[in-house]
Amino acid sequence: MRRRFVIEAVMVATYGQLLVPNHPVDYVIPYSTVMELYDMKEGAEPVMDDPEDDRHVKSKIGELIEFFQDPLNRKKIERALQVPWRESSPLILNENVSFIIMNAMDNAQFGDGFDPIETEQILTASRLQIPMLTDQLELQDRIIESEAPVQVYDIEDFEFAVEGGMAGLDWETSRDL
Template sequence: MARRFVTEAVMIAIYGQLMVPSQPVEYVMPYSSLMELYDLMESKDPIMNQEEEDPYIRKNIEGLVRFFEDALNKKKIERALGSPWKKSPSLLVNDKVSITVVYALENAEYGEKFDPIETDLILLAIREKVPVLTDQYEFVDKVIEGGVPVQVFDIEDFEYAVEEDVPLEH
């Protein structure tokens, strides 16, 4: 059975190790984070702090957008847009990675402390009972300080998180 994580689409574009896990993994992402890829592609602002990494990451983002725009994948994603909280069928990336897109709808429950995508991540993690995978320390701090009932793994701990014997809290 695949380990499941809620994450943002941009995390997959930035961190190549997420595409070559030691165990099968399913990434569940809110549709809003997929749409953020388009904003990042169009933006002239740097995506990465290190200037030399920016062209590489932009190329990865463009590749991920092409993956989502593939006719079959696009059709699967569009199925999820029919109603709130509907999930797309799995999008197979390779033999160990699949992605499910969810049409998450932000609500005011966490909207004051978190931005809309963070709120979508939290609500999706709670709804799916799976941990969030992120590199955003500020987000992790806000989750802890706010007592938000989700488990969060830092990208640095990804391999640990996919190990079969690591219990995932619900």
Template sequence: MSTLFVTEAVMLAIYGQLLVPTKPVEYIIPYKTVLELYELKSSDEPLMHTGPDDQHVRRKINELIQYFEEPLNKKKIDRALQLPWAKSPSIPVGDMTIVTILNALDTAPYGELFDPVETELIMAAQRIEAPILTDQYELIQRIIDASIPVQVYDIDDFDFALEEPT
């Protein structure tokens, strides 16, 4: 049985440890975050603080885009895009890691507090009853301040999150 997390596609590119967990993990990724990979790829804004780190992350983003564009994976993703809230068949990304793309919909239930991607993460976490995994401290704080009923973990607490009972 895999441990479920809702996260953004870019987290898999930035944090390599997410792809080599100590036990099976399934990442539920809203499709809009896959589209963000293309925006980040073409952006001139630095993604990381140092040049070598930025180049490494950009390389990983390109690899992830290419992997999602492989015919079988693209077919799986396209299947999820047919219906709102549909999930793709599992896409393996490591020995103990799979990704499922979710066609989440932002219906703006949280007003101005959260952007559309954040709203989709929250709604996906609520819908499938899985915690959010993020590196955005401000997002975590806003979720707590708004008393939104989802569990959320900082990336730095990933190992701890794996040990938590689900």
């Protein structure tokens, strides 16, 4: 069974283990996070603190951009961008990893508590009833505090999440405890 997660595009470039899971995974990526990759690759501001790590991650960001710009992948993405909340057809990276680009729309549903990209991630996860993956502890805390209707996993718990994590019903029950 394929597991699905909502994630920012830069997380995929930053955490190499996400590209070699033990089980098939679909990453649903809001399109706005794909667009952020261009700014991060060309921007003067470092993505990582260590200069060597920063060069490596920016190189991986460039590879991910090239993957998304592949003519077949670009065509799939462009079709998804024609209608709000449309998913692209899977962009297959390898036998265990595919990307699905979502034409998510920020509707300010969560107010000032989340920036537009965070809102798009939360809305995408809620709409598709799938968990989010993030490395941002503050975001995880804000999701819990706001009682946003999504399940969120820390990147460090990726293997647990891929193995099945907490089933939706179990998660709902444990959240009320």
